[in-house]
Amino acid sequence: MRFDSLIDSVGRTPLVGLPRLSPSEDVRIWAKLEDRNPTGSIKDRPALWMIEQAEKDGLLTPGCTILEPTSGNTGISLAMSARLKGYRLICVMPENTSEERRQLLRMWGAEIISSPAAGGSNEAVRVAKGLAAENPSWVMLYQYGNPANWRSHYETTGPEILEDLPSVTHFVAGLGTTGTLMGVGRFLRERVPGVRIVAAEPRYGELVYGLRNVDEGFIPELYDPEVLTTRFSVSSGDALRRTRELLAAEGIFAGVSTGAALHAALGMAAKAVKAGERADIVFVVADGGWKYLSTGAYEGTLDEAEERLEGQLWA
Amino acid sequence: MAIEVRIPTILRTYTDGAKAVDAKGATLEELIGDLESRHPGLQARLVDQGALRRFVNVYLNDEDVRFLGGLETPVADGDTVTVLPAVAGGSR
Numbered sequence: 049m050r051f052d053s054l055i056d057s058v059g060r061t062p063l064v065g066l067p068r069l070s071p072s073e074d075v076r077i078w079a080k081l082e083d084r085n086p087t088g089s090i091k092d093r094p095a096l097w098m099i100e101q102a103e104k105d106g107l108l109t110p111g112c113t114i115l116e117p118t119s120g121n122t123g124i125s126l127a128m129s130a131r132l133k134g135y136r137l138i139c140v141m142p143e144n145t146s147e148e149r150r151q152l153l154r155m156w157g158a159e160i161i162s163s164p165a166a167g168g169s170n171e172a173v174r175v176a177k178g179l180a181a182e183n184p185s186w187v188m189l190y191q192y193g194n195p196a197n198w199r200s201h202y203e204t205t206g207p208e209i210l211e212d213l214p215s216v217t218h219f220v221a222g223l224g225t226t227g228t229l230m231g232v233g234r235f236l237r238e239r240v241p242g243v244r245i246v247a248a249e250p251r252y253g254e255l256v257y258g259l260r261n262v263d264e265g266f267i268p269e270l271y272d273p274e275v276l277t278t279r280f281s282v283s284s285g286d287a288l289r290r291t292r293e294l295l296a297a298e299g300i301f302a303g304v305s306t307g308a309a310l311h312a313a314l315g316m317a318a319k320a321v322k323a324g325e326r327a328d329i330v331f332v333v334a335d336g337g338w339k340y341l342s343t344g345a346y347e348g349t350l351d352e353a354e355e356r357l358e359g360q361l362w363a
Numbered sequence: 364m365a366i367e368v369r370i371p372t373i374l375r376t377y378t379d380g381a382k383a384v385d386a387k388g389a390t391l392e393e394l395i396g397d398l399e400s401r402h403p404g405l406q407a408r409l410v411d412q413g414a415l416r417r418f419v420n421v422y423l424n425d426e427d428v429r430f431l432g433g434l435e436t437p438v439a440d441g442d443t444v445t446v447l448p449a450v451a452g453g454s455r
Binding site for chain 1: 424
């Protein structure tokens, strides 16, 4: 495959089967490897689409400053695009996100403003909105409410899945900005009768109360519950356990939020087996495990890893 | 075999501090009724006027019961039910 530039190589990621974790010949699980994007996460898609839409709308012109609340991946994607397109980028991120993410952002030239850990993503959004009001010349792309976020998945991720697997019955992804589920969900619902759209949301320990996006009083503007068939709440322990199973059984080295999506995918697979239904379940590998090595998620016993992860944002 | 019900910290006063208790029933409603017989007061913290309280989330094998069948959701031996407080309530 040949592309004119790195930006042009976003998307067209592999869809790989999981022969060992799939429960039967009739109930199969497939991983959409979004870590194979240029900066290593699914966020390359919405980041590029949000920037290019803002350019089309005349909001972004060369030399502009982009401001974004992000717990990491979107910021890294925006930083890469901003560098290649000549924009300055300021990211607002909770102080309890991993050191790797901060280093990556700085490496691509982004500036970081930390928001208090206690408020999680919600607080980052609040701080960013305040900064945007004080600096009217800055452009906040605002992934939680920007339709270009879900459109990127409606136009690219969804069609790729259907092309590679016309027999798809379920789509499972993490619930953060909700862009992936809204975009792929709407696309598949228009074309695949009865398709199930399944959200996996992180369930953080009581120590990190206030970090969940949807349940803690902040509902992303993009969220439309009608697109979803169901929602899973996945504990840190289950997310970690599945992340390790994915590596041990299928060789896929993924981030912790992917373990949560796999947990929900396996839950739906078990229900399909019980009901005697055929199923082709696609779940999203949002990123690789590299950025989470310092969290200790992959070392020692599960209990030790869970303890280390306590108090950290993993999705 | 029974159904394991995981109780959040704020409701453990009803379960003598237990993090998880066993219960029986064919639906979530029956299960909560069975819990009430041994842990009086718990039902009223979960159910109000025949529906799940707004500020309570209940998951059957980690799946939000509001997307299943609410209180009528069938449950079976070996299932796990998790009760969690929700600050902003059911967001459906």
